[in-house]
Amino acid sequence: MKRRGVLKLLSMSAAIAAIGLGSSSLYAQGKTVKVGILHSLSGTMAISETVLKDTVLMAVDEINAKGGVMGYKIEPVVVDPASNWPLFAEKARQLITQDKVAVVFGCWTSVSRKSVLPVFEELNSLLFYPVQYEGEEISKNVFYTGAAPNQQAIPAVEYLMSKDGGSAKRWVLLGTDYVYPRTTNKILRAFLKSKGVAESDIMEDYTPFGHADYQTIIAKIKKFSSEGKKTAVVSTINGDSNVPFYKELGNQGLKATDVPVVAFSVGEEELRGVDTKPLVGHLAAWNYFMSIKTPANDEFTKKWASYAKAKSIAGHKDKPLTNDPMEATYIGIYMWKQAVEKAKSFDVPKVTAAMAGQTFKAPSGITSKMDEKNHHLHKAVFIGEVTAEGQFNVVWKTKGPVKAQPWSPFIAGNDKKKDEPALMAEKKK
Amino acid sequence: MGLWQARAALAALLICLAGAAQALDKAAVEKLAAGDNDQKIEAIGALVAEGDPQALAVLARFAEGEVEVDGKKVEVVVNNRLRGAVAAALAALRLLAPERALRLAAAKELAAGADASMLPLVKKALEKEQDADIRPLLELVAASMEMKSGDKAQRLAAIRMLGESTSPNSKTLLAEAARDDDEDIRAEAQKSLRAVEGRLAWGERLGLLFAGVSLGSILLLAALGLAITYGLMGVINMAHGELIMIGAYTTYVVQVLFRKTSFFDWYLLAAVPASFVVAAAVGMVLERVVIRWLYGRPLETLLATWGISLMLIQLVRTLFGAQNVQVENPAFMSGGIQALSNLVLPWSRVMIILFAALVLAGMWALLTRTRLGLFVRGVTQNRAMASCVGVPTARVDTWAFGLGSGIAGLAGCALSQLGNVGPDLGQGYIVDSFLVVVFGGVGQLAGTVYAALTLGFANKFLEAWSGAVLAKIALLVFIIIFIQRRPQGMFALKGRAVEA
Numbered sequence: 001m002k003r004r005g006v007l008k009l010l011s012m013s014a015a016i017a018a019i020g021l022g023s024s025s026l027y028a029q030g031k032t033v034k035v036g037i038l039h040s041l042s043g044t045m046a047i048s049e050t051v052l053k054d055t056v057l058m059a060v061d062e063i064n065a066k067g068g069v070m071g072y073k074i075e076p077v078v079v080d081p082a083s084n085w086p087l088f089a090e091k092a093r094q095l096i097t098q099d100k101v102a103v104v105f106g107c108w109t110s111v112s113r114k115s116v117l118p119v120f121e122e123l124n125s126l127l128f129y130p131v132q133y134e135g136e137e138i139s140k141n142v143f144y145t146g147a148a149p150n151q152q153a154i155p156a157v158e159y160l161m162s163k164d165g166g167s168a169k170r171w172v173l174l175g176t177d178y179v180y181p182r183t184t185n186k187i188l189r190a191f192l193k194s195k196g197v198a199e200s201d202i203m204e205d206y207t208p209f210g211h212a213d214y215q216t217i218i219a220k221i222k223k224f225s226s227e228g229k230k231t232a233v234v235s236t237i238n239g240d241s242n243v244p245f246y247k248e249l250g251n252q253g254l255k256a257t258d259v260p261v262v263a264f265s266v267g268e269e270e271l272r273g274v275d276t277k278p279l280v281g282h283l284a285a286w287n288y289f290m291s292i293k294t295p296a297n298d299e300f301t302k303k304w305a306s307y308a309k310a311k312s313i314a315g316h317k318d319k320p321l322t323n324d325p326m327e328a329t330y331i332g333i334y335m336w337k338q339a340v341e342k343a344k345s346f347d348v349p350k351v352t353a354a355m356a357g358q359t360f361k362a363p364s365g366i367t368s369k370m371d372e373k374n375h376h377l378h379k380a381v382f383i384g385e386v387t388a389e390g391q392f393n394v395v396w397k398t399k400g401p402v403k404a405q406p407w408s409p410f411i412a413g414n415d416k417k418k419d420e421p422a423l424m425a426e427k428k429k
Numbered sequence: 430m431g432l433w434q435a436r437a438a439l440a441a442l443l444i445c446l447a448g449a450a451q452a453l454d455k456a457a458v459e460k461l462a463a464g465d466n467d468q469k470i471e472a473i474g475a476l477v478a479e480g481d482p483q484a485l486a487v488l489a490r491f492a493e494g495e496v497e498v499d500g501k502k503v504e505v506v507v508n509n510r511l512r513g514a515v516a517a518a519l520a521a522l523r524l525l526a527p528e529r530a531l532r533l534a535a536a537k538e539l540a541a542g543a544d545a546s547m548l549p550l551v552k553k554a555l556e557k558e559q560d561a562d563i564r565p566l567l568e569l570v571a572a573s574m575e576m577k578s579g580d581k582a583q584r585l586a587a588i589r590m591l592g593e594s595t596s597p598n599s600k601t602l603l604a605e606a607a608r609d610d611d612e613d614i615r616a617e618a619q620k621s622l623r624a625v626e627g628r629l630a631w632g633e634r635l636g637l638l639f640a641g642v643s644l645g646s647i648l649l650l651a652a653l654g655l656a657i658t659y660g661l662m663g664v665i666n667m668a669h670g671e672l673i674m675i676g677a678y679t680t681y682v683v684q685v686l687f688r689k690t691s692f693f694d695w696y697l698l699a700a701v702p703a704s705f706v707v708a709a710a711v712g713m714v715l716e717r718v719v720i721r722w723l724y725g726r727p728l729e730t731l732l733a734t735w736g737i738s739l740m741l742i743q744l745v746r747t748l749f750g751a752q753n754v755q756v757e758n759p760a761f762m763s764g765g766i767q768a769l770s771n772l773v774l775p776w777s778r779v780m781i782i783l784f785a786a787l788v789l790a791g792m793w794a795l796l797t798r799t800r801l802g803l804f805v806r807g808v809t810q811n812r813a814m815a816s817c818v819g820v821p822t823a824r825v826d827t828w829a830f831g832l833g834s835g836i837a838g839l840a841g842c843a844l845s846q847l848g849n850v851g852p853d854l855g856q857g858y859i860v861d862s863f864l865v866v867v868f869g870g871v872g873q874l875a876g877t878v879y880a881a882l883t884l885g886f887a888n889k890f891l892e893a894w895s896g897a898v899l900a901k902i903a904l905l906v907f908i909i910i911f912i913q914r915r916p917q918g919m920f921a922l923k924g925r926a927v928e929a
Contacts, residue, residue: 041751041752042746042751042752042852042853043751043853044853046751046752046753046851047752047753047849050751050752080751163466163467163510164466164508164510165508165509165510166509166510166513177898205896205897206896206897206898207897207898208897208898208901210857211897212847212848212849212857213640213643213644213647213847215636215639215640215643215644215778215889216637216640216889216892216893216897217892217897219633219636219637219640219893220893222597222771223633223771225597226597226598226600226601226629226771227600227601227604228601228604228605229601229605240753240849240851243753243848243849244847244848244849247758247777247847248775250763250764251763251764251765251773251775251776251777251778252765252773252775253764253765253767253773256509256512257509257512257513257516258541260509272755275757275758275763278763278764280512281508281509281512283509314750314752315752385508385509393494393506393507394506395506395508395509396508
């Protein structure tokens with residue numbers, strides 16, 4: 001009892017101290033500002049998320065070397081939510097309330113984002129989410145620097161339908177069993193139907209997280225593809241399941257010229273350690289590829305290579321790879337810096353307002369713009385084919401940036417939804 | 430499999446041709462370099478139609494993304510559509526090659542689906558071809574091309590011809606023809622389609638069977654070690670999964686060591702004993718230090734081994750990092766055997782099935798044919814009596830636990846060839862391992878084998894029928910009900926078994 005009393009006293013005094021310091025004087029003390037990094041460093045998603053943590057750290061180093069944000073030095077706070085969705089919410093709360101970070105960069109899977117969303121809304125803090133996702137969400141507390149379905153999934157399917165993509169007529173929608181693949185496939189199904197694809201020409205299948213045995217799935221795809229015209233596979237498999245999936249695909253001899261597989265969550269990083277020679281020609285749709293040849297990308301990849309070497313990041317120090325979510329993370333942190341400097345404050349509502357219309361010269365070669373209203377980036381879409389070296393060869397791209405449609409027109413009822421955060425829209429009334 | 434031979438032969442062919450002067454259709458080559466994709470496809474067709482062996486060299490370079498125009502190299506982007514067209518074109522050109530292996534590979538490639546524009550070339554090849562293996566393939570290719578184009582009699586003949594094949598491509602073509610406007614063609618196509626489907630169904634069934642055996646062999650490997658430590662010795666070893674993980678990481682370390690040498694493809698020969706020894710050593714240390722003091726107290730054993738499993742995970746995480754490490758397959762483990770036209774058996778899985786059988790045979794021999802095996806069986810059946818006749822029971826316990834752990838290490842070595850190797854690797858297999866051992870009947874090695882295969886088949890058949898997510902749930906429900914009805918598992922220990 002006694003000990004608990006002391007604890008209570010301590011925590012109360014800490015709380016009072018925190019309130020006393022308040023928002024105005026908290027950062028001024030050592031002229032530092034804390035930034036949270038919320039990416040899984042272990043578990044099934046670590047394969048994808050670990051580099052994003054390092055990308056934030058690299059950008060932070062860069063910004064600090066150039067004098068920080070508004071003269072404040074950025075102090076990164078790294079936590080590991082361990083691919084455990086409820087733990088994401090706990091860690092987010094810890095970052096915001098205990099570490100008092102000004103902004104959080106984090107999450108990969110939509111289920112983790114959905115898990116932290118109530119925390120950010122309740123505590124009115126900011127999250128930058130760097131991964132392509134299914135849409136159906138605009139929160140005033142989140143900036144989405146990855147692609148919405150119309151910036152990735154739909155163009156990819158359109159490409160496969162085109163003559164150059166192989167004029168696919170039958171579709172296998174394959175994914176990991178959670179919200180992103182389910183919603184994306186719902187959108188794609190509606191889209192395919194609108195293009196006149198019959199119900200019997202679509203096969204949908206899901207596997208659990210961390211699934212390792214893709215024998216039957218590949219056999220099913222083979223059977224399905226022999227039943228009619230040209231078949232294509234749309235894969236929304238996430239995390240380390242991709243390694244056994246592509247290994248099985250290669251071993252079973254399913255070639256891209258027969259049945260192309262287009263993936264939305266497989267980039268340069270996921271293909272590391274997979275023998276890509278049998279996979280040449282399979283596709284991925286992203287808003288950035290490491291192989292893109294622009295001066296901005298040369299600089300980005302060089303910076304990453306030297307950073308990885310300096311910090312001896314496992315894997316990357318010998319074979320540095322960059323990918324789309326890394327680029328999106330990088331754009332996000334620089335846009336946040338620009339917005340803070342424009343708002344002249346770390347205050348969340350002020351930064352949020354200043355984010356609208358921010359632009360940044362993205363490594364992909366375009367000038368990416370944060371939409372004035374809907375919290376999503378305008379991005380260019382690229383479709384790449386896997387090469388024998390584990391890179392992607394861009395075979396198609398949009399002419400310029402595409403505005404995000406977080407509310408997909410292919411889901412019923414979305415036409416009535418506003419293209420901006422709900423709360424803001426209410427305030428304006 | 431034949432790819433490398435084919436490539437080598439192709440290279441030889443190219444060298445022979447390189448001497449000849451460039452006398453190709455220049456307009457076509459220019460189109461390859463600068464045209465849009467439609468024009469490029471046209472150009473490929475034009476180059477092939479001439480049947481000029483020089484086209485081979487140009488197209489092979491084109492597939493690599495390079496075209497030479499007037500001595501200047503131009504880079505081109507080659508996508509799937511172009512790559513497919515080039516592959517078919519190269520195959521068609523190779524039909525005229527002098528080497529039999531090349532022609533056979535080319536004919537096989539074309540049989541998997543080819544554009545009708547290659548028909549003249551195929552016909553030309555058919556005139557010359559005498560080989561008994563290649564000729565029927567070519568006839569099939571010609572038939573599938575004539576399916577779409579020729580007159581009615583030709584089409585009917587083609588449909589009948591396709592009806593005798595076992596290629597999935599024929600099925601696709603016939604399914605299309607089965608919706609034809611012409612009554613006769615439709616009827617004939619439906620008949621042929623049924624015949625082809627009947628034959629293909631066998632491939633599918635065998636494929637499912639193979640998937641079941643493959644999963645069964647993996648489950649067996651994972652559970653076999655546990656069958657000794659839990660089944661025979663009665664230790665509820667929650668760290669069993671981590672011993673598997675240690676085996677996988679040992680394989681990784683061996684692989685890294687071998688990467689610098691020229692014997693990379695043979696690293697598994699060293700990795701197999703290494704993973705056994707390392708995991709066995711860890712297991713024996715565990716037994717000596719912790720588990721020995723907890724015999725007869727299952728609850729404490731469970732808690733202690735669970736704690737050890739967490740420590741081992743963290744240890745590996747600290748040593749190797751939290752991310753998965755990459756274990757590359759040796760060259761002979763990638764690819765597969767084309768058993769039937771629609772059934773490929775991946776080498777990695779075939780090897781693991783064989784490996785599981787070997788491990789099982791080895792363990793059986795060890796338990797029934799050696800002195801140590803005799804001691805282990807003696808101690809598990811009646812510890813007091815064994816002790817009385819002079820068996821050093823404590824030492825036998827250590828050896829037995831080491832054996833079980835070593836086999837877990839072997840499982841890790843095998844699993845590293847199929848999936849991911851990370852600190853959490855063992856967590857995914859601990860539940861499955863216990864399921865297999867309990868389902869088979871605790872204390873029964875034969876039971877473990879049957880249980881692993883049964884669960885492997887059940888899982889794969891359910892997966893094919895209801896999808897992976899539901900299959901997993903259904904299987905767990907089935908096991909719960911089964912254990913409720915028959916707690917002793919499939920095979921019960923009969924007779925005067927000693928229950929402590």
